[in-house]
Amino acid sequence: MIKTALQNYHARMQRVLDHIDRHLDDNLDLDTLSGVAALSKFHFHRQFTATFGVSLHRYVQLARMKRASYRLAYRDAQSVTEIAMEAGYDAPDAFARAFRQRFGNLPSSFRKAPDWEPWLAAFGPLNNARSKLMQTIFNxxxxxxxxxxxxxxxxxxxxxxxxxxxxxxxxxxxxxxxxxxxxxxxxxxxxxxxxxxxxxxxxxxxxxxxxxxxxxxxxxxxxxxxxxxxxxxxxxxxxxxxxxxxxxxxxxxxxxxxxxxxxxxxxxxxxxxxxxxxxxxxxxxxxxxxxxxx
The missing domain is CATH 3.20.80.10 (Regulatory factor, effector binding domain)
Structure with missing residues (x-):
């Protein structure tokens, strides 16, 4: 019974992670994501943090920033402004400040010469949540x-x-x-x-x-x-x-x-x-x- 309940709980949390990936351009607020998990919104954010070691808000920020950094490095046809808007920022300078705070350089500098070591360190919590705590079991x-x-x-x-x-x-x-x-x-x-x-x-x-x-x-x-x-x-x-x-x-x-x-x-x-x-x-x-x- 305990094992089945734990599997069910992990399945709910997996649904949340998949929903975030699929809807990075949408409003990912507490009401929406607690509904995806079918858990009480009064407790869901604490459960998420306890499960993944990172807050729901920070996880969403990291997921959006990861997609943005991939697009900066690998999609030269997209402008920095377009990438900033897709990451949920109203203005490029707000995106630039957040990006510099997270990675130590500006988006335009990262596009020209990505520094991947601080990038990997910054996304440690995101990767830990996806690849370790919710690891796929093969048979x-x-x-x-x-x-x-x-x-x-x-x-x-x-x-x-x-x-x-x-x-x-x-x-x-x-x-x-x-x-x-x-x-x-x-x-x-x-x-x-x-x-x-x-x-x-x-x-x-x-x-x-x-x-x-x-x-x-x-x-x-x-x-x-x-x-x-x-x-x-x-x-x-x-x-x-x-x-x-x-x-x-x-x-x-x-x-x-x-x-x-x-x-x-x-x-x-x-x-x-x-x-x-x-x-x-x-x-x-x-x-x-x-x-x-x-």
Whole structure:
């Protein structure tokens, strides 16, 4: 009974987080969100803070600011004023003050040269709420075994501190655009050559890849060509906060693989980014994690 009640409570809180993601442009007041949770508004804000370690108001602010910072870094077609309005600020200077207070620099400066380390620190409470306290529980039914084809890819390597990967992503997106490689027609992959928990930050390596259907130009970047080899793979689909795939990778290696009787092939764990935030609300982002098998 206690376990069932706790699961029901977590489901209510998950509905609230998903509603916030889906309605960042709407009025997310206490009455609305307590109604989504089907909990008393007189107690809901205290329950939210007790569950997630951050107030409801701050969580909403952080969620809006996270979307805004992604748009600053990765959507150069949108003006700072447009992004400020979408984040709920009436004027760009109010947005600039809040942004500088949170990240230590102005939105225009962040757009030109994002400093991702204070960004990661600022969003610690948000990421903790989404990926740890409300962590997805996987089971064997979530894993399928597929025969996947070989995929020719263009590769931009990130080698160094995982905290600075946002800068590499920004360069990768700009390079893709310059080559007319849309995510809708040319699939996006990440190949994980090392585990950030077991490597010194300077030794971490991850490849950002795009499927190729024609010759490409480096256009000033260090781009290599390669192949994600075909073969049997265990595939785990992950929805929601796909920035952090650690729990999914841990499930595949620690739980699924030993029980399956399968053996891994000599190629790293990789993922395909199917639906990307901020193109969709964060809880609608989708990635598939591939564990190559013999």
């Amino acid at each position: 064997t039914d979530d894993v399928t075994i597929r025969d996947v084809p070989s995929i020719p890819v263009a590769i931009m390597e990130h080698h160094g501190d995982p905290a600075t990967i946002g800068t590499t992503i920004q360069r990768f997106i700009a390079w893709r655009k310059a080559n007319g490689l849309s995510p809708k027609t040319n699939p996006t992959f990440n190949v994980f050559h090392s585990d950030p928990r077991t490597k010194w930050p300077t030794e971490y390596r991850m490849d950002l890849c795009v499927g190729m259907d024609r010759p490409i130009e480096a256009k000033g970047e260090r781009i290599e060509t390669g192949i994600i080899p075909g073969g049997r793979c265990a595939v785990l689909r992950v929805g929601g906060n796909t920035d952090n795939l650690e729990a999914a990778a841990l499930y595949l290696y620690r739980d699924w693989l030993p029980a399956s009787g399968e053996e891994t092939r000599d190629f790293p764990l990789y993922c395909q980014r199917l639906v990307l935030f901020p193109e969709v609300p964060e809880h609608e982002a989708v990635a598939e994690l591939f564990l190559p098998l013999k």
